[in-house]
Structures are given as structure tokens and as C-alpha cells.
Amino acid sequence: GDSVTQMEGPVTLSEEAFLTINCTYTATGYPSLFWYVQYPGEGLQLLLKATKADDKGSNKGFEATYRKETTSFHLEKGSVQVSDSAVYFCALSERGQGAQKLVFGQGTRLTINP
Amino acid sequence: GAGVSQSPSNKVTEKGKDVELRCDPISGHTALYWYRQSLGQGLEFLIYFQGNSAPDKSGLPSDRFSAERTGGSVSTLTIQRTQQEDSAVYLCASSPLAGGANTQYFGPGTRLTVL
Numbered sequence: 001g002d003s004v005t006q007m008e009g010p011v012t013l014s015e016e017a018f019l020t021i022n023c024t025y026t027a028t029g030y031p032s033l034f035w036y037v038q039y040p041g042e043g044l045q046l047l048l049k050a051t052k053a054d055d056k057g058s059n060k061g062f063e064a065t066y067r068k069e070t071t072s073f074h075l076e077k078g079s080v081q082v083s084d085s086a087v088y089f090c091a092l093s094e095r096g097q098g099a100q101k102l103v104f105g106q107g108t109r110l111t112i113n114p
Numbered sequence: 115g116a117g118v119s120q121s122p123s124n125k126v127t128e129k130g131k132d133v134e135l136r137c138d139p140i141s142g143h144t145a146l147y148w149y150r151q152s153l154g155q156g157l158e159f160l161i162y163f164q165g166n167s168a169p170d171k172s173g174l175p176s177d178r179f180s181a182e183r184t185g186g187s188v189s190t191l192t193i194q195r196t197q198q199e200d201s202a203v204y205l206c207a208s209s210p211l212a213g214g215a216n217t218q219y220f221g222p223g224t225r226l227t228v229l
Contacts, residue, residue: 034217044205044220089157101147101173102207102218104157 002027006090006105013080014113021075021108023064023090031092033057033066033073034102038087047075047088082112116140118221120206126227127196135191135224139208146189147209147218148181152202160204163189196228 007022025031035047035057048057053068062077073090090105119138127133139146148160159173163183174180178196183189193200203225207218 036220043222044207046217046219049217091157100145100216101159101162101170102149102157103159106156 002031002092002094002103004090004092004103004105006088006108008106009108010111011108012111012113015082016079017112019075019077019080019084019110021088021090021110023073023075023105025071025073025090025092027071027092027094029094031094033064034091034093035062035064035073035075036089036091036104038089038107040086044089080110080112082114085110085112118206118208118219120204120221120224122224123222124225124227126229128229129198130195132192132194133196133226135193135204135226137189137191137206137221139187139189139206140210140219141187143208143210143219144186145209145211145216145218146183147207148189148191149205149207150202151205151223155202157205160191193226196226198228201226201228 003026005024032051034049036044037047038044048059050057050066053066056065064073064075087107087109089107091102093100093102121136144165146163149157150160151157161181162170178194181191203223205223206221209216209218
């Protein structure tokens with residue numbers, strides 16, 4: 001079945017550091033790819049998404065590019081802030097009919113120190 | 115506009131009791147999903163409703179779990195004879211349309227603790 005693998009956390013960085021959180025996927029079809037973020041005490045919210053190969057999703061300074069050849073969707077940000085501290089989830093959703101459930105990675109906890 | 119709401123926000127129950135968890139999706143959203151977030155299993159899909167179609171129950175972990183969606187809007191997830199391993203945060207999400215490219219909007223969750 002479909003699966004998503006994220007780099008293990010926790011990840012601790014200093015403010016203004018460069019961030020990469022790796023995400024790779026296995027899917028039978030041609031999925032859409034997502035990054036969701038869960039800030040402390042809050043619910044899951046969409047950070048960015050990409051629906052076809054070579055698409056780049058971006059939001060709040062974060063970017064991720066859908067790489068079909070490497071089945072990857074790595075999350076990057078050039079200069080992190082303390083407010084970026086959260087748990088980040090990579091996810092996929094298959095196209096087609098029926099339930100388009102999200103399949104999530106295990107999550108990566110990110111802590112940014114001032 | 116209003117987002118997805120869930121109630122209660124916290125529920126503590128004794129092993130063997132039944133519980134009901136409620137989800138109010140975003141108005142006009144036709145697709146509704148339930149997920150479970152637990153320490154050991156991460157985020158898992160439970161069940162999906164889309165319009166008047168039969169729900170996809172493929173993620174329900176046992177026959178103690180059931181869900182319904184009344185009038186294409188509010189949904190209730192019921193867990194009968196709760197067990198300690200049912201302790202988790204239960205998340206509801208809705209989406210304006212079916213289809214894998216559509217964003218799912220999540221509620222704040224119900225934290226269930228089974229003693």
C-alpha cells in the first residue's frame with residue numbers, strides 16, 4: 001500500500017538556519033503531495049501542496065518540489081524563525097474515485113532556538 | 115468563515131463505556147473524514163463520507179467503531195466498549211469536493227482518554 005517516510009526528529013536549529021525535512025513516498029498511482037503543520041496546542045493545517053510532477057508548493061517561506069523521479073517532496077526554508085517551531089507532516093493522497101484519504105508520514109518535530 | 119468544529123474537546127471515560135464524538139464540517143463541504151492520531155500509530159485514516167455514497171470504512175480498526183453522517187453535514191463517531199488502546203486524538207476533516215488534489219481542513223480534535 002501507499003506509504004510516506006519522513007526524516008526522524010526531533011530537529012533543533014538556531015534562528016535563521018536553513019531547514020530541510022526529507023520526505024519520500026511510495027504510491028501505486030500518481031498522488032498529490034502535501035505538507036501539514038501542527039503548531040503547539042493547535043490543529044493540523046495545510047502548509048503547502050503540489051499535485052503534479054515538478055510542481056513547487058510554497059507558503060510562509062517554505063517550499064517543496066514534487067520529484068517523481070526520486071519519489072520525494074522535501075520541505076525547505078531558507079531562514080527559520082522561532083515561530084516555525086511545530087510538528088510537520090508529509091502526506092499523500094491518491095487521485096481517482098472513492099475515498100481520497102491522506103496517508104501521513106510519522107511527523108517531524110522542529111524546535112527553533114533564538 | 116467557520117472552520118471544522120469538534121466536540122467535546124476532551125473526553126475521559128472508563129474502559130468498557132461507549133463514547134460519541136461529534137464533528138461539524140465546514141458548510142457546503144461534501145467530503146468528511148475521520149482520522150486518529152496516537153503516539154504509537156501516528157495519523158491513521160478511519161472513515162470517509164462523500165455525499166450520498168456509501169462510506170468508506172476501510173480504516174476502522176474494529177467493529178466497535180462506527181460512524182454516521184446525518185443530512186450530509188454533522189458526523190458522529192461512536193466507539194463501543196472502549197479499550198485503553200482507543201486512547202488517542204480523533205480528528206475530523208472536511209473537503210469541498212472529493213478527489214485527491216483537494217485540501218482537507220482539519221478540526222481541533224477530540225482527545226479521548228480511556229482509563
